[in-house]
Amino acid sequence: MAGDVLPGGVAMGRSFESVRMGVKDVSARWLKASRALKKEDQVYGQKVAEMAKKHSSEAFYALDDPLEAAVFSVLVEMMKEKEDKRE
Numbered sequence: 001m002a003g004d005v006l007p008g009g010v011a012m013g014r015s016f017e018s019v020r021m022g023v024k025d026v027s028a029r030w031l032k033a034s035r036a037l038k039k040e041d042q043v044y045g046q047k048v049a050e051m052a053k054k055h056s057s058e059a060f061y062a063l064d065d066p067l068e069a070a071v072f073s074v075l076v077e078m079m080k081e082k083e084d085k086r087e
Helices: 016-034 039-051 056-062 066-086
Strands: none
Touching: 016 039, 016 056, 016 066, 039 066
């Protein structure tokens, strides 16, 4: 049935687009929250908000939860940056 919610708050019948839009919303909230950080930390908050949207096709397709997809994307980007610094 349309509108049914599974345990954990995941709506049945979710679409790829709804997860992408959810991540976009999460990113927008993180960007807004970054403005409340100390001036010197705001750039990092903004970067995290941008990282959340980096892996749209891969993460959004595989994950049902927009927050989980956003965090996964940020973690992948952080790992890539860590590797880049090692080289």
